[in-house]
Amino acid sequence: MQRQNSQQGRIDRKSVLVTGGAGFIGSHLCERLIEAGHEVICLDNFFTGTKRNIEHLIGHSRFELLRHDVTFPLYVEVDEIYNLACPASPIHYQHDPVQTTKTSVHGAINMLGLAKRLRCRILQASTSEVYGDPAIHPQTEDYWGNVNPIGPWSCYDEGKRCAETLFFDYLRQHRLEIKVARIFNTYGPRMHPNDGRVVSNFVVQALKGEPITIYGDGSQTRSFCYVDDLVDGLMRLMGTAADFTGPVNLGNPGEFTIRRLAEMVIDMTGSKSSLIAKPLPADDPRQRQPDIALAKRTLGWEPRIPLKDGLKLTIAYFDRLLRGTSVETAS
Numbered sequence: 258m259q260r261q262n263s264q265q266g267r268i269d270r271k272s273v274l275v276t277g278g279a280g281f282i283g284s285h286l287c288e289r290l291i292e293a294g295h296e297v298i299c300l301d302n303f304f305t306g307t308k309r310n311i312e313h314l315i316g317h318s319r320f321e322l323l324r325h326d327v328t329f330p331l332y333v334e335v336d337e338i339y340n341l342a343c344p345a346s347p348i349h350y351q352h353d354p355v356q357t358t359k360t361s362v363h364g365a366i367n368m369l370g371l372a373k374r375l376r377c378r379i380l381q382a383s384t385s386e387v388y389g390d391p392a393i394h395p396q397t398e399d400y401w402g403n404v405n406p407i408g409p410w411s412c413y414d415e416g417k418r419c420a421e422t423l424f425f426d427y428l429r430q431h432r433l434e435i436k437v438a439r440i441f442n443t444y445g446p447r448m449h450p451n452d453g454r455v456v457s458n459f460v461v462q463a464l465k466g467e468p469i470t471i472y473g474d475g476s477q478t479r480s481f482c483y484v485d486d487l488v489d490g491l492m493r494l495m496g497t498a499a500d501f502t503g504p505v506n507l508g509n510p511g512e513f514t515i516r517r518l519a520e521m522v523i524d525m526t527g528s529k530s531s532l533i534a535k536p537l538p539a540d541d542p543r544q545r546q547p548d549i550a551l552a553k554r555t556l557g558w559e560p561r562i563p564l565k566d567g568l569k570l571t572i573a574y575f576d577r578l579l580r581g582t583s584v585e586t587a588s
Protein backbone atom coordinates (compact mmCIF):
# COMPACT_ATOMS: atom_id res chain seq x y z
CA MET A 258 0.00 0.00 0.00
CA GLN A 259 1.01 3.64 -0.24
CA ARG A 260 3.84 4.70 2.02
CA GLN A 261 4.75 8.13 3.29
CA ASN A 262 8.25 9.27 2.31
CA SER A 263 9.36 10.69 5.66
CA GLN A 264 12.16 12.81 4.19
CA GLN A 265 10.15 14.51 1.48
CA GLY A 266 6.77 14.21 3.20
CA ARG A 267 5.03 12.90 0.09
CA ILE A 268 3.60 9.59 -0.96
CA ASP A 269 5.78 8.00 -3.61
CA ARG A 270 5.84 4.24 -3.11
CA LYS A 271 2.92 2.27 -4.42
CA SER A 272 1.99 -1.36 -4.43
CA VAL A 273 1.40 -2.31 -8.04
CA LEU A 274 -0.13 -5.43 -9.58
CA VAL A 275 1.13 -6.35 -13.05
CA THR A 276 -0.89 -9.14 -14.66
CA GLY A 277 1.08 -10.92 -17.38
CA GLY A 278 4.18 -9.69 -15.53
CA ALA A 279 6.38 -12.59 -16.63
CA GLY A 280 5.74 -11.86 -20.29
CA PHE A 281 7.74 -9.76 -22.71
CA ILE A 282 6.33 -6.28 -21.95
CA GLY A 283 5.22 -7.16 -18.41
CA SER A 284 8.72 -8.15 -17.29
CA HIS A 285 10.17 -4.81 -18.46
CA LEU A 286 7.32 -3.00 -16.72
CA CYS A 287 7.97 -4.90 -13.43
CA GLU A 288 11.64 -3.96 -13.70
CA ARG A 289 10.91 -0.26 -14.26
CA LEU A 290 8.38 -0.13 -11.42
CA ILE A 291 10.92 -1.69 -9.03
CA GLU A 292 13.55 0.80 -10.22
CA ALA A 293 11.08 3.60 -9.51
CA GLY A 294 10.82 2.39 -5.90
CA HIS A 295 7.44 0.65 -6.03
CA GLU A 296 6.38 -2.72 -4.67
CA VAL A 297 5.39 -5.10 -7.44
CA ILE A 298 3.16 -8.13 -7.47
CA CYS A 299 3.84 -9.92 -10.73
CA LEU A 300 0.94 -12.22 -11.64
CA ASP A 301 1.23 -14.80 -14.40
CA ASN A 302 0.00 -18.26 -15.36
CA PHE A 303 3.16 -18.79 -17.50
CA PHE A 304 1.22 -19.59 -20.66
CA THR A 305 3.59 -17.53 -22.82
CA GLY A 306 5.60 -15.86 -20.08
CA THR A 307 8.54 -17.47 -18.34
CA LYS A 308 10.32 -17.23 -15.00
CA ARG A 309 13.51 -16.57 -16.94
CA ASN A 310 12.12 -13.12 -17.84
CA ILE A 311 11.88 -12.09 -14.21
CA GLU A 312 14.46 -14.33 -12.53
CA HIS A 313 16.71 -11.33 -11.85
CA LEU A 314 13.86 -9.77 -9.82
CA ILE A 315 13.08 -12.87 -7.74
CA GLY A 316 14.47 -12.33 -4.25
CA HIS A 317 14.17 -8.54 -4.48
CA SER A 318 12.48 -7.31 -1.30
CA ARG A 319 9.86 -5.32 -3.25
CA PHE A 320 9.07 -8.04 -5.80
CA GLU A 321 6.54 -10.84 -5.39
CA LEU A 322 5.63 -13.49 -7.95
CA LEU A 323 2.13 -14.94 -7.98
CA ARG A 324 1.13 -17.89 -10.18
CA HIS A 325 -2.50 -17.20 -11.01
CA ASP A 326 -4.85 -17.23 -13.98
CA VAL A 327 -6.76 -13.95 -14.46
CA THR A 328 -9.85 -15.84 -15.56
CA PHE A 329 -10.30 -16.61 -11.84
CA PRO A 330 -11.04 -13.94 -9.23
CA LEU A 331 -8.16 -12.52 -7.23
CA TYR A 332 -7.99 -10.78 -3.85
CA VAL A 333 -4.84 -8.79 -3.12
CA GLU A 334 -4.28 -5.29 -1.72
CA VAL A 335 -2.70 -2.91 -4.23
CA ASP A 336 -2.78 0.76 -5.26
CA GLU A 337 -2.63 0.28 -9.04
CA ILE A 338 -3.25 -2.48 -11.55
CA TYR A 339 -1.68 -2.89 -15.00
CA ASN A 340 -3.68 -5.55 -16.83
CA LEU A 341 -1.37 -7.10 -19.43
CA ALA A 342 -2.27 -10.78 -19.13
CA CYS A 343 -3.09 -12.14 -22.59
CA PRO A 344 -1.11 -14.01 -25.22
CA ALA A 345 -0.16 -11.43 -27.84
CA SER A 346 1.07 -13.34 -30.87
CA PRO A 347 -1.23 -15.12 -33.33
CA ILE A 348 0.52 -18.47 -32.86
CA HIS A 349 -0.18 -18.36 -29.13
CA TYR A 350 -3.62 -16.77 -29.08
CA GLN A 351 -4.94 -19.11 -31.77
CA HIS A 352 -3.66 -22.15 -29.88
CA ASP A 353 -6.72 -22.04 -27.59
CA PRO A 354 -8.97 -19.29 -28.94
CA VAL A 355 -11.71 -19.82 -26.35
CA GLN A 356 -9.18 -19.37 -23.55
CA THR A 357 -7.88 -16.23 -25.32
CA THR A 358 -11.32 -14.63 -25.28
CA LYS A 359 -11.80 -15.73 -21.68
CA THR A 360 -8.46 -14.22 -20.70
CA SER A 361 -9.42 -10.86 -22.21
CA VAL A 362 -13.04 -10.80 -21.09
CA HIS A 363 -13.15 -12.75 -17.79
CA GLY A 364 -9.68 -11.38 -17.00
CA ALA A 365 -10.95 -7.81 -17.46
CA ILE A 366 -14.05 -8.50 -15.36
CA ASN A 367 -11.97 -10.00 -12.55
CA MET A 368 -9.36 -7.25 -12.54
CA LEU A 369 -12.00 -4.50 -12.82
CA GLY A 370 -13.86 -6.14 -9.93
CA LEU A 371 -10.66 -6.04 -7.87
CA ALA A 372 -10.08 -2.37 -8.80
CA LYS A 373 -13.67 -1.58 -7.83
CA ARG A 374 -13.28 -3.23 -4.44
CA LEU A 375 -9.97 -1.42 -3.81
CA ARG A 376 -11.08 1.86 -5.51
CA CYS A 377 -7.73 1.80 -7.33
CA ARG A 378 -6.57 2.81 -10.77
CA ILE A 379 -6.46 0.19 -13.49
CA LEU A 380 -4.77 0.28 -16.87
CA GLN A 381 -5.68 -1.99 -19.75
CA ALA A 382 -3.10 -3.12 -22.30
CA SER A 383 -5.30 -2.94 -25.37
CA THR A 384 -4.03 -3.23 -28.90
CA SER A 385 -3.94 -1.70 -32.34
CA GLU A 386 -5.78 -4.88 -33.41
CA VAL A 387 -8.99 -3.21 -32.18
CA TYR A 388 -8.73 -1.21 -35.45
CA GLY A 389 -8.74 -4.49 -37.44
CA ASP A 390 -7.87 -3.97 -41.10
CA PRO A 391 -8.11 -0.19 -40.88
CA ALA A 392 -9.72 1.94 -43.56
CA ILE A 393 -7.85 5.06 -42.41
CA HIS A 394 -4.12 5.74 -42.05
CA PRO A 395 -2.64 6.52 -39.68
CA GLN A 396 -5.15 5.32 -37.08
CA THR A 397 -6.51 7.86 -34.61
CA GLU A 398 -8.26 6.85 -31.39
CA ASP A 399 -11.68 7.99 -32.61
CA TYR A 400 -11.63 5.42 -35.44
CA TRP A 401 -13.98 2.55 -34.54
CA GLY A 402 -12.15 -0.07 -36.56
CA ASN A 403 -12.87 -2.64 -39.22
CA VAL A 404 -12.80 -6.00 -37.46
CA ASN A 405 -13.91 -9.41 -38.65
CA PRO A 406 -15.96 -10.87 -35.75
CA ILE A 407 -15.77 -14.51 -36.91
CA GLY A 408 -12.24 -14.99 -38.24
CA PRO A 409 -9.30 -16.89 -36.73
CA TRP A 410 -7.89 -13.67 -35.19
CA SER A 411 -11.23 -12.56 -33.74
CA CYS A 412 -10.65 -14.24 -30.36
CA TYR A 413 -7.90 -11.69 -29.77
CA ASP A 414 -9.29 -8.64 -31.58
CA GLU A 415 -12.86 -8.96 -30.31
CA GLY A 416 -11.71 -10.09 -26.86
CA LYS A 417 -9.66 -6.90 -26.57
CA ARG A 418 -12.55 -4.80 -27.91
CA CYS A 419 -14.91 -6.30 -25.34
CA ALA A 420 -12.33 -5.63 -22.59
CA GLU A 421 -12.28 -1.96 -23.64
CA THR A 422 -16.09 -1.91 -23.47
CA LEU A 423 -15.96 -3.35 -19.95
CA PHE A 424 -13.40 -0.74 -18.87
CA PHE A 425 -15.63 2.10 -20.07
CA ASP A 426 -18.74 0.52 -18.53
CA TYR A 427 -16.96 0.28 -15.17
CA LEU A 428 -16.05 3.95 -15.57
CA ARG A 429 -19.66 4.96 -16.36
CA GLN A 430 -21.36 2.58 -13.93
CA HIS A 431 -18.88 2.49 -11.02
CA ARG A 432 -16.81 5.66 -11.60
CA LEU A 433 -13.56 3.66 -11.66
CA GLU A 434 -10.34 5.41 -12.64
CA ILE A 435 -9.47 3.63 -15.87
CA LYS A 436 -6.68 4.06 -18.42
CA VAL A 437 -6.71 2.33 -21.80
CA ALA A 438 -3.55 2.06 -23.92
CA ARG A 439 -3.78 0.85 -27.52
CA ILE A 440 -0.38 -0.71 -28.03
CA PHE A 441 1.12 -1.04 -31.52
CA ASN A 442 3.88 -3.49 -32.56
CA THR A 443 6.46 -3.56 -29.81
CA TYR A 444 9.77 -5.38 -29.91
CA GLY A 445 12.84 -5.92 -27.77
CA PRO A 446 14.66 -8.39 -25.55
CA ARG A 447 12.48 -11.13 -23.96
CA MET A 448 10.17 -11.48 -26.93
CA HIS A 449 9.29 -15.13 -27.30
CA PRO A 450 11.75 -16.66 -29.82
CA ASN A 451 9.11 -18.79 -31.59
CA ASP A 452 6.02 -16.64 -31.53
CA GLY A 453 5.95 -15.86 -35.24
CA ARG A 454 6.18 -12.10 -34.72
CA VAL A 455 8.14 -10.39 -37.41
CA VAL A 456 11.09 -8.96 -35.45
CA SER A 457 11.77 -12.10 -33.40
CA ASN A 458 11.23 -14.28 -36.49
CA PHE A 459 13.72 -12.36 -38.60
CA VAL A 460 16.34 -12.07 -35.87
CA VAL A 461 16.19 -15.76 -34.93
CA GLN A 462 16.22 -16.88 -38.58
CA ALA A 463 19.19 -14.59 -39.32
CA LEU A 464 21.17 -15.73 -36.28
CA LYS A 465 20.58 -19.37 -37.21
CA GLY A 466 21.56 -18.66 -40.84
CA GLU A 467 18.14 -19.91 -41.98
CA PRO A 468 16.20 -18.33 -44.86
CA ILE A 469 14.17 -15.28 -43.76
CA THR A 470 10.48 -15.68 -44.54
CA ILE A 471 8.69 -12.69 -46.01
CA TYR A 472 4.93 -12.85 -46.48
CA GLY A 473 3.75 -11.34 -49.76
CA ASP A 474 6.25 -9.11 -51.58
CA GLY A 475 7.44 -7.47 -48.37
CA SER A 476 6.16 -4.03 -49.38
CA GLN A 477 3.60 -3.98 -46.54
CA THR A 478 4.67 -1.57 -43.82
CA ARG A 479 4.79 -1.86 -40.04
CA SER A 480 5.97 0.43 -37.30
CA PHE A 481 8.07 -0.90 -34.44
CA CYS A 482 8.25 0.52 -30.94
CA TYR A 483 11.13 -0.44 -28.66
CA VAL A 484 9.88 -1.91 -25.39
CA ASP A 485 11.56 0.72 -23.14
CA ASP A 486 9.68 3.49 -24.95
CA LEU A 487 6.42 1.59 -24.64
CA VAL A 488 6.85 0.97 -20.90
CA ASP A 489 7.61 4.67 -20.42
CA GLY A 490 4.32 5.46 -22.19
CA LEU A 491 2.36 3.01 -20.03
CA MET A 492 3.76 4.49 -16.81
CA ARG A 493 3.06 8.04 -17.96
CA LEU A 494 -0.50 7.04 -18.82
CA MET A 495 -1.00 5.53 -15.37
CA GLY A 496 0.18 8.82 -13.87
CA THR A 497 -2.25 11.08 -15.78
CA ALA A 498 -5.05 13.06 -14.12
CA ALA A 499 -8.06 11.05 -12.95
CA ASP A 500 -10.26 12.31 -15.77
CA PHE A 501 -7.93 11.14 -18.56
CA THR A 502 -8.97 7.66 -19.60
CA GLY A 503 -7.70 7.24 -23.14
CA PRO A 504 -7.92 5.17 -25.24
CA VAL A 505 -4.54 6.42 -26.30
CA ASN A 506 -2.30 4.99 -29.03
CA LEU A 507 1.20 4.01 -27.96
CA GLY A 508 3.52 3.03 -30.76
CA ASN A 509 6.20 4.27 -33.06
CA PRO A 510 4.85 6.10 -36.12
CA GLY A 511 8.06 5.53 -38.15
CA GLU A 512 7.12 3.15 -40.99
CA PHE A 513 9.36 0.47 -42.44
CA THR A 514 8.60 -2.08 -45.11
CA ILE A 515 8.94 -5.67 -44.01
CA ARG A 516 11.60 -6.15 -46.68
CA ARG A 517 13.64 -3.23 -45.31
CA LEU A 518 13.43 -4.70 -41.81
CA ALA A 519 14.69 -8.05 -43.11
CA GLU A 520 17.59 -6.35 -44.87
CA MET A 521 18.54 -4.41 -41.72
CA VAL A 522 18.51 -7.60 -39.63
CA ILE A 523 20.69 -9.45 -42.16
CA ASP A 524 23.08 -6.52 -42.27
CA MET A 525 23.31 -6.12 -38.49
CA THR A 526 23.74 -9.83 -37.73
CA GLY A 527 26.20 -10.35 -40.59
CA SER A 528 24.05 -13.33 -41.55
CA LYS A 529 24.22 -15.23 -44.84
CA SER A 530 20.44 -15.85 -44.75
CA SER A 531 18.50 -15.45 -47.98
CA LEU A 532 14.98 -14.00 -48.29
CA ILE A 533 12.14 -16.33 -49.27
CA ALA A 534 8.57 -15.25 -50.06
CA LYS A 535 5.39 -16.96 -48.81
CA PRO A 536 1.76 -16.04 -49.54
CA LEU A 537 0.20 -13.30 -47.39
CA PRO A 538 -2.14 -14.71 -44.72
CA ALA A 539 -5.84 -13.72 -44.84
CA ASP A 540 -6.75 -10.46 -43.03
CA ASP A 541 -3.10 -9.29 -42.97
CA PRO A 542 -3.24 -5.47 -43.04
CA ARG A 543 -1.10 -3.70 -45.67
CA GLN A 544 -0.23 -0.89 -43.36
CA ARG A 545 -0.39 -0.30 -39.64
CA GLN A 546 0.72 3.02 -38.26
CA PRO A 547 -0.28 4.84 -35.07
CA ASP A 548 -1.24 8.48 -34.87
CA ILE A 549 0.36 9.46 -31.57
CA ALA A 550 -0.75 13.11 -31.42
CA LEU A 551 -2.91 12.38 -28.35
CA ALA A 552 -0.04 10.65 -26.51
CA LYS A 553 2.27 13.57 -27.33
CA ARG A 554 -0.25 16.10 -26.09
CA THR A 555 -1.48 14.36 -22.95
CA LEU A 556 1.50 12.26 -21.85
CA GLY A 557 4.33 14.35 -23.32
CA TRP A 558 5.41 11.04 -24.81
CA GLU A 559 6.92 9.90 -28.05
CA PRO A 560 9.30 7.05 -28.86
CA ARG A 561 12.97 7.98 -28.55
CA ILE A 562 14.84 4.80 -29.48
CA PRO A 563 15.63 4.44 -33.19
CA LEU A 564 14.95 1.07 -34.81
CA LYS A 565 18.64 0.46 -35.38
CA ASP A 566 19.50 0.91 -31.67
CA GLY A 567 16.56 -1.22 -30.51
CA LEU A 568 17.43 -3.95 -33.02
CA LYS A 569 21.02 -4.02 -31.77
CA LEU A 570 19.83 -4.75 -28.21
CA THR A 571 17.28 -7.29 -29.45
CA ILE A 572 19.83 -9.13 -31.60
CA ALA A 573 22.26 -9.25 -28.66
CA TYR A 574 19.51 -10.77 -26.47
CA PHE A 575 18.57 -13.48 -28.98
CA ASP A 576 22.21 -14.21 -29.63
CA ARG A 577 22.75 -14.94 -25.91
CA LEU A 578 19.49 -16.91 -25.75
CA LEU A 579 20.39 -19.12 -28.72
CA ARG A 580 23.90 -19.71 -27.38
CA GLY A 581 22.33 -20.80 -24.08
CA THR A 582 24.26 -18.24 -22.06
CA SER A 583 22.63 -16.25 -19.26
CA VAL A 584 20.25 -13.65 -20.71
CA GLU A 585 19.63 -11.54 -17.61
CA THR A 586 21.97 -9.97 -15.12
CA ALA A 587 20.93 -9.69 -11.51
CA SER A 588 20.16 -6.18 -10.32
Ligand SMILES: NC(=O)c1ccc[n+]([C@@H]2O[C@H](COP(=O)([O-])OP(=O)(O)OC[C@H]3O[C@@H](n4cnc5c(N)ncnc54)[C@H](O)[C@@H]3O)[C@@H](O)[C@H]2O)c1
Pocket residue numbers: 276277278279280281282283300301302303304305306307325326327328340341342343344345346360364382383384385439440441442443444449
Ligand atom coordinates in the same frame (compact mmCIF):
# COMPACT_ATOMS: atom_id res chain seq x y z
N1 LIG B 1 3.91 -7.02 -27.92
C1 LIG B 1 3.13 -6.28 -28.68
O1 LIG B 1 3.55 -5.85 -29.76
C2 LIG B 1 1.74 -5.92 -28.23
C3 LIG B 1 0.93 -5.15 -29.08
C4 LIG B 1 -0.34 -4.83 -28.68
C5 LIG B 1 -0.82 -5.21 -27.45
N2 LIG B 1 -0.04 -5.95 -26.63
C6 LIG B 1 -0.61 -6.37 -25.34
O2 LIG B 1 0.32 -6.23 -24.30
C7 LIG B 1 0.17 -7.29 -23.36
C8 LIG B 1 1.52 -7.99 -23.15
O3 LIG B 1 1.94 -8.52 -24.40
P1 LIG B 1 3.34 -9.23 -24.58
O4 LIG B 1 3.84 -8.91 -25.92
O5 LIG B 1 4.20 -8.96 -23.41
O6 LIG B 1 2.89 -10.75 -24.62
P2 LIG B 1 3.38 -12.01 -23.78
O7 LIG B 1 2.68 -13.19 -24.33
O8 LIG B 1 4.87 -12.03 -23.71
O9 LIG B 1 2.84 -11.66 -22.33
C9 LIG B 1 1.55 -11.98 -21.89
C10 LIG B 1 1.68 -12.59 -20.51
O10 LIG B 1 0.36 -12.89 -20.02
C11 LIG B 1 0.40 -14.19 -19.44
N3 LIG B 1 -0.94 -14.75 -19.50
C12 LIG B 1 -1.63 -15.17 -20.59
N4 LIG B 1 -2.85 -15.61 -20.24
C13 LIG B 1 -2.94 -15.45 -18.89
C14 LIG B 1 -3.94 -15.73 -17.93
N5 LIG B 1 -5.12 -16.26 -18.30
N6 LIG B 1 -3.69 -15.47 -16.63
C15 LIG B 1 -2.49 -14.95 -16.25
N7 LIG B 1 -1.50 -14.67 -17.11
C16 LIG B 1 -1.73 -14.92 -18.41
C17 LIG B 1 1.41 -14.96 -20.25
O11 LIG B 1 1.93 -16.09 -19.59
C18 LIG B 1 2.46 -13.88 -20.50
O12 LIG B 1 3.42 -13.84 -19.47
C19 LIG B 1 -0.91 -8.22 -23.90
O13 LIG B 1 -2.13 -7.92 -23.28
C20 LIG B 1 -0.97 -7.85 -25.36
O14 LIG B 1 -2.25 -8.07 -25.90
C21 LIG B 1 1.23 -6.33 -26.99
